Each structure stands twice: as C-alpha cells, then as structure tokens.
Amino acid sequence: MSGPTMLIAVDASLRDEVAALREQNERILELLSGTAAPGKPKVKLLRVSEVLERVGFKKTTLFEAIKAGRFPEGFKHGNLRLWRESEVDAAIEALSGAAGN
Numbered sequence: 001m002s003g004p005t006m007l008i009a010v011d012a013s014l015r016d017e018v019a020a021l022r023e024q025n026e027r028i029l030e031l032l033s034g035t036a037a038p039g040k041p042k043v044k045l046l047r048v049s050e051v052l053e054r055v056g057f058k059k060t061t062l063f064e065a066i067k068a069g070r071f072p073e074g075f076k077h078g079n080l081r082l083w084r085e086s087e088v089d090a091a092i093e094a095l096s097g098a099a100g101n
Contacts, residue, residue, distance in 0.1 A: 028077050044085040
C-alpha cells in the first residue's frame, strides 16, 4: 500500500483514534465534574496530591509501592495521573492489614 491509498488508511486510523480519545476525555470530565449518567455509581477520581494526603507517603514512596505492585498505578490522562477513590481505599485497607500481621 502506498501513495493516496496509504494516506486514506492512516487518515481513517487517526480519525478513529481521535474519536476514542474524545470519548475518553468526555467520560473523565463527567467523572471529575460529578455529572456522570444517572443510575451509574459516581466515581471519584483522585490526583497524586490527594492520594499522598490519604496514604501519608511521600511521592517517592508512593511510586516505589506502585512499582513493587503494592499499590494501584492508576491511569494517565494527559499529564495527570488519576486513581479511582475506591481503588485507593482498598489499597489502604490492604496495606494496613499487612502492617497489622
């Protein structure tokens, strides 16, 4: 495949990728603003600073725990790393349970 045919295939692929990213962006904005569709449980997303406040770690310790698989890595949205509040709460429970043993 070369020339115009290749450009059309690449253009269609990019269009699909852009559409998927727009959908993801809209969903994340809904979650952040609390305007998610009715009937669905609201998901709160936490930024790094909020996670650090909850766990009481320094940033380096948090990312070491992520690398070691002891804490969820969250997901990237642009330059942000976000975590679902429920995942952070579960990880804190698991860490506190492990510390008590």
